[in-house]
Amino acid sequence: MKSRQQGMTLVGFLFVLVIAGFFAYMAMKLAPAYFEFMGVKKMVTEVAAKPGEREKPLSVIRSDMSFKGDFQYVDNSTIQEARIHIETGQGTPRLVIRYHKTIPFLYNVDFLLHFQTSAPFNGSSSGG
Numbered sequence: 367m368k369s370r371q372q373g374m375t376l377v378g379f380l381f382v383l384v385i386a387g388f389f390a391y392m393a394m395k396l397a398p399a400y401f402e403f404m405g406v407k408k409m410v411t412e413v414a415a416k417p418g419e420r421e422k423p424l425s426v427i428r429s430d431m432s433f434k435g436d437f438q439y440v441d442n443s444t445i446q447e448a449r450i451h452i453e454t455g456q457g458t459p460r461l462v463i464r465y466h467k468t469i470p471f472l473y474n475v476d477f478l479l480h481f482q483t484s485a486p487f488n489g490s491s492s493g494g
Contacts, residue, residue, distance in 0.1 A: 389478045392471070399467045399479055405438030406463060409484045414461040414485035424450060427461070453484070 374382070413419060413430050422430075432445045448465035462484040470478040 370393050377424055385471050395469055395471055396477060399469060399481075400441055402467075403481045404442065405435070405440045405481070406444065406465075406481065408461055409434045409438050409440060411485045417488050419461075420452065420459050420487040424452070442482070452487075457462075458486045460486050 408429055413427060414432075418423070419427065419430075428445065428450055430440055435442065435445050444465055444467070448463050450461070450463050453460045453462050462482070464480075464482045466481065467477075467479045469479065471477055476480055
């Protein structure tokens with residue numbers, strides 16, 4: 367009885383290797399933006415949790431976020447370009463940050479990532 371070899375040919379293996387390499391390259395380009403977003407989420411939560419923070423003007427909140435961003439590996443340009451505002455429509459005021467990142471990929475192909483996160487302000491205020 368003849369046995370027949372089974373397996374992947376060299377051309378098939380190279381094809382799979384190219385596809386896997388493409389997705390690995392894509393992940394390497396996108397991962398830093400998502401790690402930065404995790405830092406932004408933590409930063410927004412910390413800033414909103416401080417007592418009396420919602421009475422401060424947005425410029426002071428933005429500078430606090432910029433300071434905390436240094437510890438979370440968040441680029442200052444991300445905070446400067448972000449839309450930071452306070453939403454009060456659903457009862458508890460929330461600190462909301464929205465921003466986008468453009469990541470160059472190949473030649474004239476870019477990724478445009480939109481990020482948004484929010485956190486409720488702490489209920490107690492420093493004024494009483």
